[in-house]
Amino acid sequence: MRDDALPNDIDYSRAAYDVLLGLDAAARAAVGEVAADGARGREIAPGMFSAEAVPGLRVVLRRAPGATTILALTGEVAASRGTRGRQAS
Numbered sequence: 001m002r003d004d005a006l007p008n009d010i011d012y013s014r015a016a017y018d019v020l021l022g023l024d025a026a027a028r029a030a031v032g033e034v035a036a037d038g039a040r041g042r043e044i045a046p047g048m049f050s051a052e053a054v055p056g057l058r059v060v061l062r063r064a065p066g067a068t069t070i071l072a073l074t075g076e077v078a079a080s081r082g083t084r085g086r087q088a089s
């Protein structure tokens with residue numbers, strides 16, 4: 001899934017997109033900045049990274065040449081504002 005307000009080369013898992021829709025504009029922008037910054041985050045597995053977008057909101061993503069996929073948005077912010085009736089990843 002894609003969000004036209006964020007860079008075009010970022011894809012989302014369904015669960016991450018559902019959480020993203022519940023976030024405020026500043027948090028969504030911070031998620032986009034994390035995804036766009038290829039040097040940001042801690043590598044947790046080959047090609048997979050985890051980084052804090054804002055305090056209490058972590059982004060888990062996969063980077064590959066020409067594509068970034070946000071796999072999960074986790075943490076207190078995701079749990080409180082981003083679930084839209086679903087449990088945050």
